[in-house]
Amino acid sequence: MGNEHLYATRSAAVRGARQAAKRALGRSFCAYEGPDYEIHPDGREVGYLGNDRFFYRLRGPALEAASAGVVKVPMTFLDDHSERDLPTPAIVRKTRSHYFISLADPELAELVDDARHYATDGCDCETGLKLAARALLAAIDKGHTHGA
Structure with missing residues (x-):
């Protein structure tokens, strides 16, 4: 279950992913990219600087906990x-x-x-x-x- 919201910066996408993983896992959240979430550029430029936008996908235990039932x-x-x-x-x-x-x-x-x-x-x-x-x-x- 990926997040469909796009973020203007990679750091904003990381914050969004960490919040989603923390909601899903509670105290067992480890806050590291890898086991709980991954960040991806969407390949479309945004703004006058032409920077990529980013989105995240939960994975592993965070994805299982977020989508269980x-x-x-x-x-x-x-x-x-x-x-x-x-x-x-x-x-x-x-x-x-x-x-x-x-x-x-x-x-x-x-x-x-x-x-x-x-x-x-x-x-x-x-x-x-x-x-x-x-x-x-x-x-x-x-x-x-x-x-x-």
């Missing part, structure tokens, strides 16, 4: 589900268009049942919501099959 799901259906005041899994992390939720959350079963109802052809709802429910179910199924 967490699945990336589209926002659309989860937002609709929570707006209807139904039990909703806690959001671990979010991006512009996705939430990360825990597969161990006790509220996940209610979300999946609701998504199954909306994903069926017999449901009389707007097409976008139906497609969002199907995308959510596919993401959760993918998370379960890949051991996330």
